Amino acid sequence: MQITLKDIARMAGVAESTVSRALNDKPGVGKETRLKILKIAKENNYRPNQLARGLAAKKTNMIAVILAEMDSPGNIEIVKSIEKAAEKRGYQIILCNTNNQEDKEESYLSLLESNQVDGAIFIGGKLVGSHLLKASFSQDNRIVLVNRLAEENFFTSVLTDYSQGLYKAVEHLLKENFKKIALVCGNRDNLVEEEKISGYKNALRDSGLEVNEELIFSTANNRQAGYNVFLEIIEGDVIPDSFISTRELTTIGLVEAIKMGGYFIPDDFAVVGYGDNILTSVIDPPLTVLGEPVEKLGKSSLEFLLELINEKMDSQQIKVLTPELIIRESSISKYN
Known part of the structure; x- marks a missing residue:
């Protein structure tokens, strides 16, 4: 004891x-x-007892990292980066998962309000709700958002330029002479996915091509959804020559369906995925991906939060990072 x-x-x-x-x-x-x-x-x-000492001194050296969903390898890598940076500065993290439930997010926010943690980093999720907006008006606003959007952003934020990332992917496929590019994405009500769709459309229009809405497919974020969407596409009226898939699990199912159908990548269909991590690394042939700057997202968000905690930030800060297009065999045309 x-x-x-x-x-x-x-x-x-x-x-x-x-x-x-x-x-x-x-x-x-x-x-x-x-x-x-x-x-x-x-x-x-x-x-x-660090917590008891922290409550007395109004400082705990602990930070809440609040995830909207834990089934994203990219989000987990961001958490690892935050934890690594935090340890170097003498802080520990508490990992919280809301599963996109607003009541759970509000509950975790109470950790900050009751001084059980020194600050909070929110990663991903839906449009910022009223409870978070209310917290932003506090003079003691020790919150940083990572890849989280708000209609009126009163928070210090670190964001990925999803639109620019998808723009790069479309540009690459067009250079490889793929013209019928299908986009397999998430729910259009999700602002992050909407940003990706916007980048896809802008790249096509800037290249003088019309956007065919029949080549945009919204699916759930799981392996089976990726598998099923290919079966749906192959039976449709418009058959693409290439795919951009915006989430890792969906990409795995999509690639499996292409292979099970007796097709070859990239000979029959080129594929570009999202996220350079353990899931996408096992795909054969090696997968071209948009690699999210997870290390920078984590490190930058922690640095911003410590500035807020130590009252060294004069005004709201926003940093925007661009994904890197990592070109591999899955998107290289044999006709070039």
Whole structure:
């Protein structure tokens, strides 16, 4: 059982306040008494309750990292980057998953409001709701958004330029002489996915091509959805020569369906995926992807938050990062 401040006081025959002063190297404790207390603490492997100390000092050296969904490898990599940067600065993280549920997000926000954490980083999710907007008007707004959008953004944010990323992917496929490019994306009500759709459309229009809405397919974010959408496409009136898939799990199902149908990548269909991680790395042939700058997203968001915590930020900051197009075999035309 973990020894407490009260236990040390009893063993040393002194008041708890005396133990506290001795352990925190504060005046008002005699030399012999201080040494006696420190010896007892060391022999019993005493560890201070960081949360209790933090609540008293209004600082915990803990940060809440609040994820909208945990089935995104990209989001998990961002969390790892935040954790790595936080440890170097003497902070720990508490990982919270809302599963896109507003009531859970509001509950986790209370950790910040009750000073159980020093700040919060929200990663992904729907349009910022009223509870978060309300928090933004607080003078003690210690919140950073990562890849989270708001109609009126009062938050310091680190964002990925999804539109520019998809623009790059379309440009690449067009250069490889693929003309009928299908987009397999998420729900159009999702602002992140809408940004990707916008980039796809802009690239086609800027290249003098019409946007064919029959080549845009919204699916759920899972492997089976990616598999099923290819079966749907192959039976349709417009058959594409290439695909851009905006999420990792969907991409895996899509590639599986292409292969199971007896088709070859990229001979029959070129494929560009999203996210350069363990899931996309196992696809054969090697997959061309839009690699999200996860390391920079995590590090930048942590640096911004520490500035807010330490009151070193004069005004709201927004940093926008662009995905990198990593070209591999899955999108190289044999006719070039």
